[in-house]
Every structure is written in C-alpha cells, then in structure tokens.
Amino acid sequence: MAARRSRSLRVHMGLLFAFLYLPIAVLIVLSFNDSELATVWGGFSTRWYRELVGNEELIAAIRNSLIVAGFVTAISTVLGTLLAIGLQRTVRSRVLDSVLFLPAVIPDIVLAIGLLSFFNLLRFTLGLHTIVIAHVVFDMIFVAAIVRTRLGYFDRRIEEAAADLGANPVKTFLLVTLPAILPGVIAGALVAFTLSIDEFVIAFFNSGPTSVTFPIRVYAMIRFGVTPVINAVAAIVMTLSLLTILIALRLTRPKGEGANGVGVTA
Amino acid sequence: MSVAAARTRRAHGRRVWGQRFVLLGPGMTYWLVFFLVPVGVLIAYSFFRRGPYGGVIYEPTLKNYARALDPLYIGVLWTSVRIATVATAVSLLLAYPAALFIARASSRWRVPLLVLVILPFWTSFLIRTYAWMVLLNPAGLINKLLQGLGLVDEPLPLLYNEFAVTLGLVYAYLPLMVLPIYASLERLGPQTGEASADLYASPAQTLRKVTIPLTLPGIVAGCIFVFVPSLGNFIVPDLLGGGRTVMIGNVIQQQFLQARDWPFGAVLAMSVIVLMFVVLAVQAQVLRRTQEVEDGRPA
C-alpha cells in the first residue's frame, strides 16, 4: 500500500515538473522557429537572436537594468548584512523582525505607488536613481534574511577568541566574521541582483522618461506583441538566471547542512 | 573585583549601543525614510481630494473611502480575493504532495529536487506569464493538441478569462508554497510518522491526523506567500485576463496611471494592506495554536 502511495506521489511530482517546465521549454523551442507565427514550425533558425543583437532599445534597456541591479546589489548587500548582524546580535525581537520584513511581504503595487507619491511630493526627478532607491527597500530585507540564516551557523566563540588575541572589532569583523558569513553575503547579493534585474512593477511606476529597464521593455514588447524576438530574449534570460541561481545555491549550501533557506527565506 | 566588573559591564553596555547604532542604524534609517514614510504619504493621500487632472488637493475628505464602498469596487475586491484564494488552494493541493515526495526522497535527491522546483521562480516573471499567452492562445499549442487528438472540434476559450488568470498566478507562485511546507516537513522528521505507524495508524490517518496538523505553520506560510502577491497582482490579469478579468491591482494601477485619481488609488491600496494584515494575523493565530498543541503534548 505504501508502495502504491509513493508511486502516485512520484507521478504527481513528474506532472508538476512538466507543468513548471513545459512553458519554458516551449518558448526556448519557439526562439529557434523560423516562422513569424508562434503556432507554425517554419524550420530551425537563429534569426531572432540576430535581430535581438540589433535591437538598440532592448540593448539600452539591458544596460539600464544592469546599472540599476549593480547599484542595488552593492547598497542592499552592505545595508542588509549590517542589518542581519545587528538583528542577530543586539536586538532579539520577533516583532521587529516581522515589521522589518514588511517590504518583502507587501504587494509590490502598494510599495510602487507609495514611493511614486513620495518622490512626487518631494519633486524628485524620476530616473534610474529612483528605481535604485526603490529596489533597495525590499532587496535589503532579502539580503538580511539570507545572511541571518548563515549567521545562525556561526560560532561566536571564534570572534571572542580573536578579540582575546587582541584584534580590534573592525579587524575581527573583516578577518573572522566576514569570511565566515561570506557565502551567505554573496548568495544574498546574487539574490538581490536577480530580484532587481527582474523587478517590473516598482520600476514601471518609478522610472523616468529615458530610464527604461529590461522588464519595462519586455512588457512593452509583450503588449505590442511584436516579433518572436521576445522568445529569443526569454531563452537567454532563462538560461542566465538559471546559471546565476545555481551559483547562489552552491554558495549558500556548505556540505552537510539541511535544505532550509534556499534562496527564498520563509 | 566588583568595581572592575561593573566597569566592564558599563563598557559592554556602551559597546552594545554603539554596535546597534552602527549595525542597525543605516538599514533602519533607510527603512524608515523609503518604506514607512512613503506608505505614510499614501495613507495621507487617501484622505485628500483629487486634483482635476491628477495630483492632490490638500482638502481633507472621507469621500474616497465612501466611494470605495460602492458595490463596484467591493465587487472587484471580492473577485480578487476569490481568485487569490482559488490560486492559493490549487497551489496547496499541488505543492503538498510534492513537498511530501521531496521530504521522503533520499538525502541525495532532496536538494536537486528542491532546486528544480524553485528554478523557474527565479526566471523572468513577465516572460513566464507571456509563455502562457502563447500556450493558451486559441491557436496555441494546447488547443492545437486537443484538436489534433480529436478531443475538441472548436478551440477552447482558455485565454482571457478567470481561468487563465488563476492558472497564471498558480504558475507564478507555486514554488513559494512548496518551500515552507518542505521546510516544516523536514523539521518534523520521519520519526513522527513511524511513531504513528507503531500505534497502528494507517498512512492516510497519519497524514490527516499527524503530519498535516504538525506542518500547519508551513502550510500557512506558503498560503501567505501565494495569497498576498496574488491579491495585489496586476500583470497576470492584464496579460492573461485580456482586460476582461480585473483585479484590485489593475484598478489601483488604473487610478494612478490612467484615471489619475491618486487619493482613490491610495484608498484601494489601503484595502490591500488591511487584507494583508488580516492574513498575517490569521497566521500568527495559527502559529500560536500549533505551538500550544506542541507544547501541550507530553514529549
């Protein structure tokens, strides 16, 4: 009986994976379809990839997204790591944890219009910088959460030992604490980067005239339903983000640990 | 000795405050300025009058709230809650067996399986939604397949309706349901099930009476991770609903970007925030209940 049940679970798992990956696979296959129509197979071709390279708006949008994600990652990694250590070491409060975590839970549209109202009130010029400010708000929280799971494994006695040996707090932090939690920090940074580069709603509301980011451009392409170039874009994005996240996972997970805290933190 | 100890303690106290300042200061300041204040501005806007062509006139009014009580907007809110609830329920039904399967897999396979479940979540949200536009299209793959197999004569209307929106939300947030459930199953360990089996409980009984109640915190967390973002979503209804299925996120977006009625958009956003807190309160309640049950039982 137990065997039958485990078999039905296995079938369920198989179907679930089909559900998760079929749409992605279809897009990747279609990206090599020579036909303009998504429903007709017109032979193998790389023409959409070639067209993509010549698409200036898209390239500019990718550049903007990389700039934004770069700044966001740097700022939120610093702020988030400090926050994580601070929460772990100095204030142990569930309430504070939950309250601080709100930007990651609140529906993105609320954060988006809140920030837009705020920037509008202060007469901020909207542009890449406002997107950076907005993304750091929630990315910082994700970094903090990820670094904290790593801090949980860290034995503070090593720090005390370093202090006993005469290292000052900065030295202790740089030479002992940071190396120990570095995989968590890097994983946090990678997650922050991925979240920022894919973020649409908040960027859509808080972008300026010429600060079109990659998702904003993709949205316009989908809305205008232009060409299968979008499939080629999809294939590349899928591949790149899969790679990034695989690296992040390798880094958060030293041997022999449980599987908690994989990327998304509960 | 006591003097020295007191001095150390004082020094220690100072250090702790210094540490707090350095470690928490930057992040919390940022949080206050760019999260709390903007949400505060939004709340404030909800009590003012709209300008004729957008913007806000600073005359206090409750009219926006009165307007939100119109059956029209209550209806949209209800539709959103309904769609988000169905999407959450479907995700739970899909995710629980999957999490169970992964938790029972040999330790070698657990991580790769989990990674495979999460991977799609980290690829572009827009593009994943777009994939369903391609698949569900009347001339799309699924309809072609159904027609080719002779199952249907006419293409089924799969796209641009509530079904498509619900499916899109399930697809988007399913991994967020699997993760916390898996985490709670793993915490539970296999021993609980064995103990139950020793007491001659059938596997089904074990699942219903032991496993599910004890993994309730994971289930509730997963439900929140799916329900809250589904509730405020406007991209999925926009792309897969064809403008015919509207959720509260779409109306908020319309108020801000099209009707240019920011105060009213702010009121609608308030309704989302309130619903979010209701859901979080339910979670806290469930967590407390589970904690009591766990503590109450003799070990």
Add this chain to the structure above:
Amino acid sequence: MRDRFFVRLLAIVAVAGLVLAACGSDDGGETPPAADDGADTAEPVDISGTTLTVSNWDAYMPKSVIKDFEEETGVTVEYAIHTTNEDIMGKLTGANGTGFDLVFVSGPFVQALTNLGWAAEIDHSQIPNIANLDAEATELPFDPGNVHSVPYTWGTTGICYRSDLVSETPSSWEVFNQAPADLQDKMTMLGTDRWLLQPALLSLGYSVNTTDAAQIDEAKQWTIAAKENLLAFDDTTFYSKLVSGEASLVQAWDGWCEYGRAEDPKNIEFVIPDEGSDLWSDTMVVLESSENKAAAYAFIDYILRPEVGKQIVEFTLYKMPNADVMAAVDPAIVKDFPTLAISPAELFEQETQTDLGEEGTILWAEAATEIKA
C-alpha cells in the same frame, strides 16, 4: 578603534550616495542652458550637441527619421515610448509635468496638458513648415490655431475584419452588442477610455464627447453587454489577432488595421460603420518645463517636411494632415492601403474628440472601471 570602523562605514555610505547622485543627474534632463536663451526669439539657435527627450507610441515613427534628424542637427534624441495616452499622462503626473521636451498625445490630452499648465505655447515663427498643414488641421476643436499642439497624424476609428471569416459585411457598431453566432468570442474592442465607450455612444446616437451622466450610463450598460461577446479588450495587438485568426472582427484605428492588411492583403478590410465615427488626431506637444524648446521646434519642423512626412506615412500607414506629404506618398502604397486615401473632408464629417473636463473625465473613468470589472 570602533570610531574608525564607523568612519569607514560612513565613507562607504557617502560614496554610494555620491555615485547615486551622479547617476541621477546623469540620467535626468541634461540639457545645457545655452539652448534656453533663444527659445523665445526667432533667431536661429545652435542646438547641436543638445539632447531632446521625446515620448511617442511604439513603432509610430521610423527609426531612420530620428537618425537623419540627429545627423542633420547634431541633436541627440532620447526616444521613449508609451503604450497609451493615459500611460504618458500618468508618467507626466508622476513627474509633475517634467522630464520630457516633446510628447505625442491625442487631441483631448492637449487640452488636459494645457489646463495643467504643462503644455508650452508654440512659437510658430520657429516652425516655418507649419504652413504645410492642411487648413482643417489648424482648426481642430481641441486646439484651434495650433496654440499648444501641432498635429502629427489623424484618422478615424472603424471596424477591421476578416472578410473570409465573417458571414456578412459589418456596417454597424451594433455588431459588438448583437454578436452573430459566428462572431461570438471572436471580436475585440479598444480598451482605452476614450475609445471604449465610442461604439456604444455612436450606436445610441450620442456625442463621442458626451459628459451627460445618463448617456454615459446607458453606453456603459451597452458595453457591459457587448463584453460578453468579446475575446478581449485590446489596444495594441488586435491586428495580429486578426492575422492569426484568433479574432475575426475588431474595433480598430484605420492605420493599425492597415498593419493587419499588410500581412493578409486578401482578407482584411476596414469599414466606417453607418452611424459614423470619430476624427482623432495625434499631436506633438512641447512641454513648458522643457529647457530645449529650440530643438523641439526643430524636430517638429523636420517632421513637417514633405519628404520626411512621406517616410512616416509609408512606415506607419497613418495619414498626416499635410497635403504635400500625402501627395508625395507612393501611389502603389495608397492603392494597397486604401484608408490612406480618406480625404480630410471625409474625416471632417466625423466628430472630433475633445477633452471631457474634470467631471466628465471622472465619469468616463468610472464607467471604464465598471465595464472591465
């Protein structure tokens, strides 16, 4: 020692702040003030080296036109896109009417921008080619005398359909409301506020600019009933839905119906229903906040040249209110895309869309929300 740690931290934050600020100013309106001085006079101003920020609908102007303009003048054009009028209005509201030098919007929105004080008064002396405009285009009701706007294109809205998929030629807006069996779930209507209610209003015999609450309500009920027959509301991809056969009949702007005809010349047709339709015009508006009005005028003037206009018409398949341009268009193209042959006089038989005012705008927006909910 701790202090040093703190100082270093501060330094990091400060550097981040500085870089951020630099990033911001780099991204915002980087317009040298030099161009500003001459904006009010007819003296030729050296605009070379300046940046002009424009927002237009996607694919509404050939890229070559922008490139050529950049080469000729030395101006760098930052070309942003919007999907709908509401979209660009939303962007401008968010930025308090700043950030752009020149925006493309439909007629009623010229009035909205003017009422907000965001549209600059246009200095005709800086746009010699404005004389090329058709006489009709200088007296459009939303901006008589082209005080705040220069018409870019104009046209009408009608029904675009697949002649091989419909059993009878559509002749009335009623088709959306009384869908024959073969058109059930095979039609799309425009979803943007100003066009959403139009089939209902025309079919009920009301003005397309009505602000009468009872009429709007009636039109709303009509459209809610029609919604049951639709595949979707669609402002951007309706023509490709026709080409793929997802839809058989759509409410469409004339030019975008031609996009469909370009891909399926045999079967796709356009018709203005018997009840009539609207005359819409998409216009170019210079923003009051622009610090580079001279370049904006130069750009408008460039667009109004017959040989440039010809490229635009042949690319967008929309008509320009400019007889010299329309005369220059390749007759073969006009033959393939017959809506290009609709004359200004014919267009003028339709009612021009104008602004609805504060109350009207709110009534329309609420009706739109209710229809789509």
